[in-house]
Amino acid sequence: MTEHSNPERPQRVGLDLIAPELYAPMLRRLTVIACVVGVVVAVLLVLLVSWPVAVLAGVMLGAPTALYAIAVQRRRIWLSGSMIEARTLFGARRLDISEAGGAELAVFPGRLSRIVLRVTAGPSVQVVPLAMYTDAGSGRELHILGLRTLADALASSNLAAALAISDLLVGQLRAEARDAVLDERPLYRAVQLVRAKDAVQPVVLSDREIATLE
Numbered sequence: 001m002t003e004h005s006n007p008e009r010p011q012r013v014g015l016d017l018i019a020p021e022l023y024a025p026m027l028r029r030l031t032v033i034a035c036v037v038g039v040v041v042a043v044l045l046v047l048l049v050s051w052p053v054a055v056l057a058g059v060m061l062g063a064p065t066a067l068y069a070i071a072v073q074r075r076r077i078w079l080s081g082s083m084i085e086a087r088t089l090f091g092a093r094r095l096d097i098s099e100a101g102g103a104e105l106a107v108f109p110g111r112l113s114r115i116v117l118r119v120t121a122g123p124s125v126q127v128v129p130l131a132m133y134t135d136a137g138s139g140r141e142l143h144i145l146g147l148r149t150l151a152d153a154l155a156s157s158n159l160a161a162a163l164a165i166s167d168l169l170v171g172q173l174r175a176e177a178r179d180a181v182l183d184e185r186p187l188y189r190a191v192q193l194v195r196a197k198d199a200v201q202p203v204v205l206s207d208r209e210i211a212t213l214e
Contacts, residue, residue, distance in 0.1 A: 010080045010081035010083075011080070011149070012078050012079070012080045012085075013078060013079045013080070013145055013146055013149045014076070014077070014078055014146065015077040015078060015079050015084070015128050015129075015142065015146050015150065016076060016077055016129075017129040017130075017131070017132065017140060017141075017142055018140065030065065030066075031065075031066045034062045034063075034065035034066040035062055035066055036062075037061060037062050038058040038059060038061050038062020038063065038066075039058060039062070040058075041054075041057060041058045041061050041062070042054045042055050042057060042058025042059075043058075045057055045058070067089075075087065075088060075089070077126075077128060079146070079149050079150060079153060081153065082096055082097045082098040082153040082156050082157075083095070083096050083097070084096075084097060084119065084126050084128065084153075086126055093124060093126065095119060095121045095124050095126045096121060097119055097121075097153040097154060097156065097157055097162070098153070098156040098157050099121055099157075100119050100120060100121045100157055100159060100162065101120055101121055101122065101159075102118075102119070102120035102159070102161070103117065103118070103119050103120070103154065103157065103159055103161045103162040103165055104117075104118050104161060104165075104204050104205070105117060105118075105130075105165055105168070105190065105204070105205045105210060106118050106202050106203065106204050106205070107190060107191055107193075107194040107202065107203050107205065108202045109191070109194050109195055109199050109200065109202075109203065111134065111135050112132055112133075112134055113132065113133050113134075113191045113194070113195065114129060114131070114132045115129075115130050115131050115132075115187055115190055115191055116128060116129050116130055117130055117150070117165065118204075128150065129142065130142050130147075130169075130187055131187040131188070131191075133182070133188055133191050137182060139182070139188070141172075141176070141185075141187060144173060144176060147169050147172060147173050147176075148173060150169060151166045151169035151170050151173070152166075154166035154169070160207070161207060161210075164207055164210045164211060164214075165210065167214050168186050168187075168190075168210055168213055168214050169186075171186045171213070171214045172185055172186045172187050186213040186214060189213050190205060190209075190210075190213050193205070193209060193213070
């Protein structure tokens, strides 16, 4: 008798830069407040204009904020093996990093600078936030497990760019493991590199620039 065993399903790791549990209560309150404001405005306007116009005005005032808050609450990113799963307001998207046709690091400079991983597979594009830093030298970085699984997933790709980014993330993990200061962390150095260019638009790092950060 032959014993069959099912392979274990890869661990599903959240890739949200900020844990949704931290801001979910605030967003729920924002949704309620927006709905209440819309209703109050509609009720007050009924005294001045026809009810269809009043209702329309209330919806136009409260709906955008409420929908934005709901959309942010639903937005989540996970990584399972090499598969990125992203949930949005109107559905979900899956993208396999091992089959990606493109991978790049992009930095969005500003008072709060962001660095993201952008993965392309056919017509699908998925952005994964890696870190954000303020001008004052503080910030938030993707947690260690997220960096580790993302580095492993990128290493499974045949793309040279994906392998280079994987090496950079491994360097980031090593820097965090020894509690290195920000100036010694590859992700922060990438942001500093772009800030030194005085760029105002998002900048995609070249392979040579990524290699200097590892």
